[in-house]
Amino acid sequence: MVSEQIPDGFRPIARCRVCEGSALFPVLDLGSQPLANAFVAPTDPPPPHFPLAALGCAGCGTVQLSGTVDPHLMFDNYLYFSSYSSSMVSAMAELAHQTAARHDLRKDDLVVEVASNDGYLLRHYEEMGMRTLGVEPAANVAAVAIDEGIDTRIAYFTADYASELRSEGLAPKVIHANNVIAHVPGIHDFVEGLRVLLADDGVVVLETPSLADLLDHLLFDTIYHEHVFYWPLGALARVFAGHGLVLSGCEHIEVHGGSLRATFRHRRGRQDTGLEPAFLHEEATRELTLEQSFATFADRAARSRR
DSSP states (O other): OOOSSOOTTEEEOSSOTTTOOOOEEEEEEEEEEEOTTOOOOTTSOOOOEEEEEEEEETTTOOEEESEEEOHHHHHTTOOOOGGGOHHHHHHHHHHHHHHHHHTTOOTTOEEEEESOTTSTTHHHHHHTTOEEEEEESOHHHHHHHHHTTOOEEESOOOHHHHHHHHHTTOOOSEEEEETOTTTOSSHHHHHHHHHHHSOTTOEEEEEEEBHHHHHHTTOGGGOOTTOOEEBOHHHHHHHHHTTTEEEEEEEEEOGGGSEEEEEEEETTSOOOOOSHHHHHHHHHHHTTTOHHHHHHHHHHHHHHHO
16 A cells, blocks of 8 residues: 655554554555645645555544644644634634533633644633633744734644643533544654543533444545544544543534534543434444445545546
8 A cells, every 4th residue: 555665754553553453454545645725826836746545444433544744744734723713713613612611611611622723712711701712833823813812832732731631620511622533643642642632521522523424425535644543433532532531422513514513521421412422323334443344435436636
């Protein structure tokens, strides 16, 4: 799946990033591609290209890229600003008010967003009187949020960094992780960080593109180097459960062609009556871990490309 000459800044994998199993099989190979979002002028030198291929893991059911591009190449100076999309800003206003009501947030409760971009979500919590903190690795994007008065730390979120925040006395009632769980190669360290930071009675609310929608709607154009993972809900729930965070609800939303919005809380906390059994049952009946399912997807993608 990966060319013999490995480009600088690219690290191929031999084992699954989630379960460390070696039972990986090809899902879709899109050849060598440039990074997303960076448009170049005809007079500019060609941008670097990296292998772009998706693999399935028969062991844990995840779909993931065959290699990892150095995150610093993609995220230190980021070119995507969430608030440029008026529909995204509107959707985040609805999410903030819905979450505040559902989890009985009070003024001065702390809400943290990991990969907070330009403050497109946290600003709505600010307007409701909650305390907010964003954690964003891209300095140029974080600067926009900071200029608007949204407290934002420029950092990559890890378990160690979560411990630093807790040592400051920070314990958020809500942690949002929108469209970031697909971007993180070190998934176990990231999820452990969520567990460390989350208040005892808090919730993690995350959004991530749905693997089922990717297959059903032939969304192979949403496979790109930033998206290391393409998650089925069952695999995601197992990763979180391994770190003491249990799935307590899930809904399907239309963002990015079809996404999952899942809620997790500490295992010792009470659990919501969510929609997750229906999602998990549907995944089980669809047999998303079978190679034949992905072979059909690859054939459809090849016909569409032609």
